[in-house]
Amino acid sequence: MKTITFSQATLEAMQEEMARDERVFVMGEDIARQGGIFGQFKGLPAQFGTGRIMDTPISETAIVGACIGAALAGMRPVADMHFADFAGVCFDEIYNQMAKIYYMFGGQKPVSMVLRAPDGLVNQAAAQHSQSLEAFFCHIPGLKVVIPSNPADAKGLLKAAIRDDNPVIYFEHKALFSMKGEVPEEEYVTPIGKAKVVREGKDVTLVSYSMTMNLAVKAADMLEKEGISVELIDLRTISPIDKETILNSVAKTSRLAIAHEAVKQGGVGAEISAIVAEEAIDCLDAPIVRVGAPFTPVPFARPLEQAYRITPDKIAAAVRGMM
Amino acid sequence: MKTITFSQATLEAMQEEMARDERVFVMGEDIARQGGIFGQFKGLPAQFGTGRIMDTPISETAIVGACIGAALAGMRPVADMHFADFAGVCFDEIYNQMAKIYYMFGGQKPVSMVLRAPDGLVNQAAAQHSQSLEAFFCHIPGLKVVIPSNPADAKGLLKAAIRDDNPVIYFEHKALFSMKGEVPEEEYVTPIGKAKVVREGKDVTLVSYSMTMNLAVKAADMLEKEGISVELIDLRTISPIDKETILNSVAKTSRLAIAHEAVKQGGVGAEISAIVAEEAIDCLDAPIVRVGAPFTPVPFARPLEQAYRITPDKIAAAVRGMM
Amino acid sequence: MCAMPVRKEATLPLARYDKETLKFFYETMVKIRNFELTVEKFFFDGEIPGFVHLYIGEEATATGVMANLRKTDYIQSTHRGHGHTIAKGADLKHMMAELFGKSTGSCKGKGGSMHIADFSVGMLGANGIVGGGFTMATGAALAQKMQKTDGVAVAFFGDGASNRGTFHEAANMAAAWKLPVIFLCENNQWASTTPYRTTTSVDDIADRAQGYGMPGVIVDGNDVFAVYEAAKELIERARRGEGPAILECKTYRIKGHFVGDPEMYRTKEEVQKVLEETDPIPRFEAKVLKAKAMTKKELETIRTRVEKELAEALEFARTSPEPEVSALYEGLYV
Amino acid sequence: MCAMPVRKEATLPLARYDKETLKFFYETMVKIRNFELTVEKFFFDGEIPGFVHLYIGEEATATGVMANLRKTDYIQSTHRGHGHTIAKGADLKHMMAELFGKSTGSCKGKGGSMHIADFSVGMLGANGIVGGGFTMATGAALAQKMQKTDGVAVAFFGDGASNRGTFHEAANMAAAWKLPVIFLCENNQWASTTPYRTTTSVDDIADRAQGYGMPGVIVDGNDVFAVYEAAKELIERARRGEGPAILECKTYRIKGHFVGDPEMYRTKEEVQKVLEETDPIPRFEAKVLKAKAMTKKELETIRTRVEKELAEALEFARTSPEPEVSALYEGLYV
Numbered sequence A, B: 001m002k003t004i005t006f007s008q009a010t011l012e013a014m015q016e017e018m019a020r021d022e023r024v025f026v027m028g029e030d031i032a033r034q035g036g037i038f039g040q041f042k043g044l045p046a047q048f049g050t051g052r053i054m055d056t057p058i059s060e061t062a063i064v065g066a067c068i069g070a071a072l073a074g075m076r077p078v079a080d081m082h083f084a085d086f087a088g089v090c091f092d093e094i095y096n097q098m099a100k101i102y103y104m105f106g107g108q109k110p111v112s113m114v115l116r117a118p119d120g121l122v123n124q125a126a127a128q129h130s131q132s133l134e135a136f137f138c139h140i141p142g143l144k145v146v147i148p149s150n151p152a153d154a155k156g157l158l159k160a161a162i163r164d165d166n167p168v169i170y171f172e173h174k175a176l177f178s179m180k181g182e183v184p185e186e187e188y189v190t191p192i193g194k195a196k197v198v199r200e201g202k203d204v205t206l207v208s209y210s211m212t213m214n215l216a217v218k219a220a221d222m223l224e225k226e227g228i229s230v231e232l233i234d235l236r237t238i239s240p241i242d243k244e245t246i247l248n249s250v251a252k253t254s255r256l257a258i259a260h261e262a263v264k265q266g267g268v269g270a271e272i273s274a275i276v277a278e279e280a281i282d283c284l285d286a287p288i289v290r291v292g293a294p295f296t297p298v299p300f301a302r303p304l305e306q307a308y309r310i311t312p313d314k315i316a317a318a319v320r321g322m323m
Numbered sequence C, D: 001m002c003a004m005p006v007r008k009e010a011t012l013p014l015a016r017y018d019k020e021t022l023k024f025f026y027e028t029m030v031k032i033r034n035f036e037l038t039v040e041k042f043f044f045d046g047e048i049p050g051f052v053h054l055y056i057g058e059e060a061t062a063t064g065v066m067a068n069l070r071k072t073d074y075i076q077s078t079h080r081g082h083g084h085t086i087a088k089g090a091d092l093k094h095m096m097a098e099l100f101g102k103s104t105g106s107c108k109g110k111g112g113s114m115h116i117a118d119f120s121v122g123m124l125g126a127n128g129i130v131g132g133g134f135t136m137a138t139g140a141a142l143a144q145k146m147q148k149t150d151g152v153a154v155a156f157f158g159d160g161a162s163n164r165g166t167f168h169e170a171a172n173m174a175a176a177w178k179l180p181v182i183f184l185c186e187n188n189q190w191a192s193t194t195p196y197r198t199t200t201s202v203d204d205i206a207d208r209a210q211g212y213g214m215p216g217v218i219v220d221g222n223d224v225f226a227v228y229e230a231a232k233e234l235i236e237r238a239r240r241g242e243g244p245a246i247l248e249c250k251t252y253r254i255k256g257h258f259v260g261d262p263e264m265y266r267t268k269e270e271v272q273k274v275l276e277e278t279d280p281i282p283r284f285e286a287k288v289l290k291a292k293a294m295t296k297k298e299l300e301t302i303r304t305r306v307e308k309e310l311a312e313a314l315e316f317a318r319t320s321p322e323p324e325v326s327a328l329y330e331g332l333y334v
């Protein structure tokens, strides 16, 4: 094991996959000259050339559309969205083309590409640079959606995403890039579609992902001290959803809470809740509780952004309320 | 009461509101010369001039963006999306501008506009012309989302949407345009944010909206004959959600099913289910069941499209399974 | 830099065309025409469902362009995609079966007319989203450049589609990166119910080429020779690595926007007049016969062959089975 | 139609400028400059959070344009919006308070620098989405046309933003409908870390005007007189109902893309050289003093007034309260 940042972990994934497969290339805004706004592409142009790490025009529809076309013509593109918030600019390309081409054309050729989307709250970036939009993508058949919470998964899931023949949306929380964590020395991939039981527990299942997973861990620590034993699940992939891991856990704990940074209404938590309410309601000894952002755009001012944020306290309070 | 089609009902709403308020105008593709692909704008150009019913270029980002700008400059625009499927083209305008401007700018001016979006399955129109995408919009703070199931609500909700100072997304199912129904002679609006108990019942609450609501009625008829008494709720507005009506009903029936045409994963049904699992789980005597489309794009071939569709049989079977 | 878009006519003497090319022109145009007429009939008979947009009257454009392409070149088509698909060399049987929604269709019945595609001949798909193809063609061209082939990609688009933002983003990217992509405008005067000049701010779409520093060329899109020659020049230029271009083919949409269109926005007479004056097929026949470049007999042989092929395709489509319901759940992921 | 974009210089003799206009020029440019320097300082001090993009070096553009606008005209700004907001006449106190995230800010602290807006002076908002403003400005212009005013709307945009599809859709719609909107390009040579010519396929953004049949004009964006005169002509033309235009102002982004940008993509020397050669404020001073159009004293009086106003704004911002947490839940719907 070695200890590296989340940003470095994604960088290693890119290096290894680009070295392994010369069809892999990246396009995005301000990634070559600068190395990416979070350093996540640093050094790649020197290693692979600006022919494979390409600075694009400010043209998100062309970035995604061109990646789809390049994939159909035999390449394995990685598109960088710069900020996940900009996905709306190319949303037609994402759900009407990228996601549908394989099925709609009867399986002639998959769209083997990855869309990297740095998301989430950081540094009071306000309404248009702070969003967690992953729920949109979970409602789109044909996409796979992964969303790591730590450096090890960041590397393993990015490698898996690049190798996957299907289009994969890779969310990477902006506040995670500087997070350090242990990453195996040897080569590995993290399987897409498999959640991870991060900590076993018996009183309540707490499901989360991305940045919020780390807050959930803190909440679980707090609860543990109060005698509440929390089983922690990191979804890692949010489409397709690993129902089995969730249902197994709920069968054991009889309680379910879900926490994410996105607004609660229509969030991924709703789907997880609905799956359990549909398939395992008899197991439940308490309401299913969701912790998500209030239903507003992300406000700029510090106290408002603070109040908007999910915190370990909020998660812990929600779980406490279920006992 | 008079009996008119859904299409005529929307036409009356437009006529009345355009006559009442000269700031109201419409822009969209092929609406003036042709009267709209479902006849929903027929006669309006003659009555109000092509200065207020405007055929646009094929430029959905400009249509929605220009409507936002016009609203900020004091008009009350109605944008026609032609097919809801195209909303991806202007999705950034929808969630980063239209939905956020009022909040993000501290309430300086609301974006008083309506986006009309004909959606749903009709005539084997296939993957890119058949979608039900309403769930996306329910996850966007700042929008109101209405979705009538019959001519009377179509008229009343469209009038309410045009009068509402907030941005409203108005989904109108393509297969409903030719549906006939009773509509009051006198002037009325249907309040946004209020669901309707369409039929009282005691064994199970069945929540639906749009086209599927009509299938739910048929399913309820079938179930009634089998001795299952169904309380039917037509949501009509899907954001903000009328929790109260749903929770009151579930408190009475102890069972909840939700049916919609959109894919089940991440659909509006998930949110309804999650609300009840969170706030009223103790009332429940059965799992919460969702009926929604399989997780695939809409296929073209008749037998596949048939299998894809929600039907009264499917809804009834789902409800039967809960008893 | 300010370059007027160039108007080009066919200048190559007919004698310089080899027989294979002339045969390809005629066979392809007749194949498209007859295919479309068959589709129209079976749509009205209720056997072909969905949204269907016919290419009748525009055959010279797809044909003249595609005569310059290899199987390994790519095209991105539009909602009006049958002509492109046929001209690119797709098998009629699987095409027709697709339109009928049969399991033997090129998309296994999942796509239909608006989503016809045949990757085996480099036809990367029709599109229900107007303007959806620009950026994908640009990406296919980028791939070819990265793969160091001299392949090209062609993005077909209508006059109406030229107002989508995707046009702009793709054109700029292609020009900035000198990608081998041709933006092929089929200006058929109409975008659905809208005469294109009412919503498009320039007389010629090719005017827009200047805004990207690429050549813009205008031809009579109903003259297969003119299309062929202009496309040849621009495609060869692209193959040499000299970058993208816009080729605008002026043509006319003879049929309604979609099959079943009541066409209340124009008169039958207007259309009839255009057809009589510009129909690319009689024009071709007259020209080659006059120049004695082909004989009546040769033309007839081709027509007979096309009819046979089409009859077989129709038979194949009609007798093929519909997909099993299980197919609904298959093929979402690899 | 093929019209080269026109390059224009300032031609009006200084004597033809009234004193009020000259004062507006100087006061506005100095106000922007000092405001930005203050913001930079308080960002580094940790009092101003978020993403902040400075307008330093580009003052002449906003100033020259806005001198032609009325309070009732609209502008759509960019992520680099302070200069536009100040020049359009916004109150510095509420602006500064917004940047500090205070409840007294023009957006009640909910927007911040990237979402500064002041509808009371027709400033319809900065935008975190590059290219987000084109279509909204077009809509504001449409409204003015429908309301039969002779008002205009100006969409500010960067060289980088010119490659967004929204530019194309808005330009075409505005031209097709002859709307009173000016597309105002601030070509400051850089789009974040990218020299604009590497991702933009033309030398001059104004070249793109031809593709919409509208005038395209290029001026030295660091010469407030040149900007003023060119903008005047195009804005008056728009007021007369003659339609939209593109005005490209060549300028330079003196500071990093955002405050805190390490600027590894260019040298300090390069920037210093440009600043010395083009800084619009000393250029203005030299010109008016030489022509004796203004006195040193007058300039000094203005600078003093600006400093006072700014000091007050700063004091107001710093002493204003942060929003109450309850404000989070307010103001989503009317």
Ligand SMILES: Cc1ncc(C[n+]2csc(CCOP(=O)(O)OP(=O)(O)O)c2C)c(N)n1
Pocket: B029, B058, B060, B082, B086, B089, C078, C079, C080, C128, C129, C130, C131, C157, C158, C159, C160, C161, C162, C188, C190, C191, C192, C253, C257
């Ligand atoms: C993004 C999008 N907007 C609108 C439509 C509806 N639509 C389908 S075809 C068409 C007209 C297209 O005109 P043009 O590009 O000239 O092609 P043509 O039909 O003339 O071949 C329209 C508006 C669509 N399918 N996609």
Ligand SMILES: Cc1ncc(C[n+]2csc(CCOP(=O)(O)OP(=O)(O)O)c2C)c(N)n1
Pocket: A029, A058, A060, A082, A086, A089, D078, D079, D080, D128, D129, D130, D131, D157, D158, D159, D160, D161, D162, D188, D190, D191, D192, D253, D257
């Ligand atoms: C749609 C979108 N894409 C990308 C970005 C990230 N971004 C912010 S500013 C910028 C560069 C803008 O360059 P330009 O338009 O020239 O304006 P300038 O910063 O030079 O004033 C980029 C890429 C964004 N905010 N929005």
Ligand SMILES: [Mg+2]
Pocket: C158, C159, C160, C186, C187, C188, C189, C190, C191, C192
């Ligand atoms: Mg057309």
Ligand SMILES: [Mg+2]
Pocket: D158, D159, D160, D186, D187, D188, D189, D190, D191, D192
């Ligand atoms: Mg710039």
